[in-house]
Amino acid sequence: MAHIILQAPRLLAADVERLAAVACAEGVQELNPTAIRLLNVDPSTRDEVMPMAQAAHMDAAWLDAIHRLADCKLLAMDMDSTLINIECIDEIADAVGRKAEVAAITEASMRGELKDFSESLRRRVALLKGVPESALEAVFSQRLRLNPGAETLIEAARSHGLKTLLVSGGFTFFTERLRRGLMLDQAHANTLEVVDGVLTGQVLGDIVDGAAKARHVQALAQSLGATPEQIIVMGDGSNDLPMMAQAHYSVAYRAKPVVRAQARFALDVSPLDAVLNWFRRQH
Numbered sequence: 576m577a578h579i580i581l582q583a584p585r586l587l588a589a590d591v592e593r594l595a596a597v598a599c600a601e602g603v604q605e606l607n608p609t610a611i612r613l614l615n616v617d618p619s620t621r622d623e624v625m626p627m628a629q630a631a632h633m634d635a636a637w638l639d640a641i642h643r644l645a646d647c648k649l650l651a652m653d654m655d656s657t658l659i660n661i662e663c664i665d666e667i668a669d670a671v672g673r674k675a676e677v678a679a680i681t682e683a684s685m686r687g688e689l690k691d692f693s694e695s696l697r698r699r700v701a702l703l704k705g706v707p708e709s710a711l712e713a714v715f716s717q718r719l720r721l722n723p724g725a726e727t728l729i730e731a732a733r734s735h736g737l738k739t740l741l742v743s744g745g746f747t748f749f750t751e752r753l754r755r756g757l758m759l760d761q762a763h764a765n766t767l768e769v770v771d772g773v774l775t776g777q778v779l780g781d782i783v784d785g786a787a788k789a790r791h792v793q794a795l796a797q798s799l800g801a802t803p804e805q806i807i808v809m810g811d812g813s814n815d816l817p818m819m820a821q822a823h824y825s826v827a828y829r830a831k832p833v834v835r836a837q838a839r840f841a842l843d844v845s846p847l848d849a850v851l852n853w854f855r856r857q858h
Contacts, residue, residue, distance in 0.1 A: 576601075576615035580636040580852050581628060582845040586611060590631045598624045609845070610852040634845045636853050644854035645735040648801035650728070651792050651818060653810040654743035654750055654764070656685075657828050658847075660720045663745050664699055667774075670710035673702045685812030687833040692744060692814045693782040700767065704776030708769050711748045719749065722828075724846030729757050731851050737807075738799060742791045744783055744814050763791045789817035796821065807850060810834065826850060 579598060581591060591611050595603050599617035606612055616624070621637055628635035655662045668677035677699045684695040732739055741762040743750050754762035766779040781787065796806055806822035808815075811830040816837055819825035827838035828847065835841050842849055 577618050577621075578638050578641060579613040579616055579624065579628075580606070580638065581611045581613065581633050582609055582636075582842075582849045582852060583631075583633045584609060584844060586633070587631075590633065594624055594627055594631070594633075594635075597627060606852050610849070612852075629843070632844055634842050634849060636840050638853060641853070641855055642804075643735075644731065644737070644851065644856055646805060647732075647735070647737050647807060647824070647854075648799045648805040649740065649792070649796055649807065650732040650737045651740040651742060651795070651806070651808045651822070653788075653812070653815045654741055654753065655745050656811045657809055657815075658722060658725055658741065658753065659749075660722055661714075661718055663714060663719065663749050664696075664703070666714045666718050667703055667706055667710055668699070670706050670713075671703065677702055684814070686831050687813035692784040696744060696765065696782055696784075697778060700774075700778050701776045703767075703774045706774045708772050708774065711746075711767075715749060715752060722847055724848030726757070727846075727848040728850060729759070731848070731856070732807075733758070735856075738795060740791065740795055742783070742788045742818065744785075744788070744812075761791075761795060763787075785814035785817040788814065789821060792818045792821045809847070809850075824850070824853075 595613050598613055598620045600613035601615035604612040625635055652658045662681050665674055665678040668674045680695055680699050683689050689695045739759045741750050741759050743764040745764050747764045747766050750762040750764040765783050768775045768777040768779050804823040807824040808819045808822035809826040809828050810819055811828050813833050825838045827835040827841040
């Protein structure tokens, strides 16, 4: 029998009871103040229950079985607007008064309206020509923040033996600092060309686009012998979809509609570590 994990910053008893009744749940188990498990629900109620939960501003995860977190092998995450609270390229552009122009391209790309991510990235990076490298440091220190639950999620994954991967269409300037700070196993991103302390408006080497993201996930999964059921991938934009397709636990975090529609799970209101409530935590 299936189970449903309901999560929200504030769970209302009346909403939980109504969903439990519609799902024909055999029981309701409180996991913590922001998470409830509906036990042994009727599988035929899924198409009714899931939209109801979303309308009630709850994150609902439909699980055919509750597995151990330690049975997973890989946690892979996008960076901008998933692991962290900003789109780094938009904030860099702010240093030269081009944030609105760059952000408009970023938004269209994430919604899936621009099919060629590499071209859209090159267009945006070209607008950064002349930005001093010090502006990147300012973005990192003053504007970049981890999204809620990021550290708890990563620490739990690591303690249960999962490898952690940060894979981004953003820039190594940021991913490398995050990799070191969070003790991630791997990080992959694009390299901005810097000459005499100034951005040239060029990207060095091949672009990390959606296909490249998927290849990085595939490569690490293969080295770990991980099946899709042992992989968690989190993202928010359309270029995350190819790597999310590699994972049973494909998680749309505050995602664009095109991503939410294709992901198996979504976190619209809960923090990143809400993923942990989908698993049994014993080693």
